[in-house]
Amino acid sequence: MTGGDGHGAPLAGVRIVEASMLGPGAVTTHLADLGADVIKVEPPHGDYIREMTWPMVEGVSLMHLHISRGKRSVVLDLRLPEGRDVFLDLVRGADAVVEAMRPGGLERRGLGPRVLAEVNPRLVFCGISGYGATGPYRDLPSHGIAYDTWAGLVQPESAGDGHWAIPEHPSIGIHAGPLYAALGILAGILRARATGTGGVLEVAQSDAAASMDWLRSETWRAYERPEDEVTGNPADGYRRREPGTAGMRHGVRYQFYATSDGHVLFMASERELWRNFCTGVGRPDLFERHPGSRYADHAVGDTALRDALTEIFACRSSAEWIAFGVEHNVPIGPVNTPRTLAGDPQFQHRLPWIPADRLGAEQLPSPIRFLDEEPRSPRHAPSLGEHTEEVLRDVLGYGAPDIARLRDAGALGT
Template sequence: MGTSSAPLAGVRIIESSMLGPAAITTSLADLGAEVIKIESPQGDYIRQMTWPIVEGVSLMHLHVNRGKRSLVLDLRTPEGVQTYLDLVRDADVVIEAMRPGGLERRGLGYDQLREVNPKIVFCTISGYGMTGPYAELPSHGVAYDVWAGLVKPETTEDGFAAIPEHPSMGIHAGPLFGALGVLAGVIKARATGEGCRLEVAQSDAAAAMDWYRSESWKAYERPESEVTGNASDGYVRRAPGTAGMRDGVRYQFYEASDGGHVLLQASEREFWENFCRGIDRPELFEANPGAKFADHAVGNVALRTQLKEIFLTRTAREWVDLGLEINVPIINVNTPQTLADDPQFQARFPWIPAERLGCEQQPSPIKYLDVEVPVPTKAPTVGQHTDEVLAEVLGYDAERIAALREAGALG
């Protein structure tokens, strides 16, 4: 439950979810929304999925379902369906985080929900969406990134194709786009009295997050008389998207003296001049002033060789400190393992302790300067809050709850 002053205090969300798409409400719960996770008597098997398993429960469950309450309803029973409708009556949002149509098959589709609450915002989040030839195709997280062209197979020493280590895009971006759409729907509903229905595909989200690469390729389908490269490149087309960074010099990785690496991003002339003068090498700037903006000095092997030698004279940390001192964008290269030791991470992402959430977790990256947000509560066990929610939210007394349990509606 959120604090009364939290940004989303007073927003109630009824969530029917399985596995990772439940992350659509994680950020909303972090900001104070009340999220009631409706589970079947068997529960969401996310608790056994992926690794690591922390004291018998998956890290994925502990993270994506933090801050939520769990209520068990058997939607195969009419009593379970009626109780769901009672919850929707005063809710703002219903989330269907599973294959599209799951709720409709149980008599709880958008049309039925609108009959009890015309202001309801109904959001379906799924793998490949509600339309298209892949709509019914089962999937898991990395599929969306593979489909969107973000992850390429590696070949092992034994000659097998293998999934490389990679950041997960679709499984995280999809829920964030969904949360944005849901909040827009709630604003509309509260202003007009009319709810809405929306859907988000995690595959679409992966493609949308990588729009620069795909749109670059599309732009280059047009003739060079219409679409060129940068002025700093003499208008010659670089490789599309981020591939055009590969041969940069003023915008590039360099090894430091401690074996770590830093990323230099002195593509603006101002930053490049600051760098050269800051290391007492003004002749580098005078010989290679470059363009005012967006100049990576692509292909300047001589300059790249000089910079390679220069960066080997200081540690990665010393280069970042120098960047701060002389106003040049330089940052050290982290891994997911070393990130937690980075002073910037430690200053902005204090771990929520395992004693609170079952394992150490990062807080929300959204930081309000003058509004209190709740500290998330531990992800629930199956049906942990069933009686509590029915009593507090719906006002059911003990006799009615007992009758529901007798009818099998509560599992």
């Protein structure tokens, strides 16, 4: 992997000033991974992301090591006029400012979008928060899973003792929100460079969770129309099945099957792929008896066929079935857990770990790959204020007396 200085990177020359707390700061992680210069402005006490969640790696949270990687940390006390003046100087040469916290944090310090636009009309201001800058939940405190429960992605699980529990789940809103925001920032920068005019955008992590799961909510909405207008698909007798897994729960040609050492996901819902499977396992009779529809046929409820497939899949290992799928053009997917994923050969080929000696803990690289270029390795996440003097000196051109004056005034913390 090449280094993380940004030279020659896709976003080299893009500078972003970030004011963030906790997970929403991932907005700029994606941009820093692609070479943007991200200056993380922190209050004197710092972003407590360093102490948040687990695991702690040599006393620092993995969340900080990952989300803050590739960024530079500057301490500024924005409660003081001297601190605000330095922030405005940073904004003058920036492409974007990111407010990744509750809405209005910078506004309350006299550094809202209008003030910043006065010193830099080309500036893109992006706010990202839990429930967004408008609506009845605007000021409701929240943490990551709240956006997924709001969006209907995570449901309470009975603990069996009269209590309720949070089930194991992937986190969608806290990851999708930063991705949407990063996309919006890049769109804003492109427009600003073409027109000379910046803009203000905002993203709610709750909105992002709902948007990522658009098919289910839009399906329920479509089903509010009469059945003669909105139906299921022809292969399933036009039955209006619930969105999500309900149409597959009793599927046969789209289903999990146990192998000799684990499970695979079988997905031969197209007739041609189903034929390939039956031919490959030497069972053309299965296809002859159950040819199904041309597309989207899960053979729902065909218990005889499901029993036959259960016997067939149990005879080979998961790896053998994956190799079979490649050889015979049959969609058969590996089934991993977050713990076993790293042992998968596709993972090892596509997502080689960035070693702990570079980032403090083993971390996944950005999934964005530019062909014919070596993957870039970001810098280690910064300690609090690690780059304060460097940025003031090299980015803003402050001399030693200027920095000493700011330090004496308390604008750079203690």
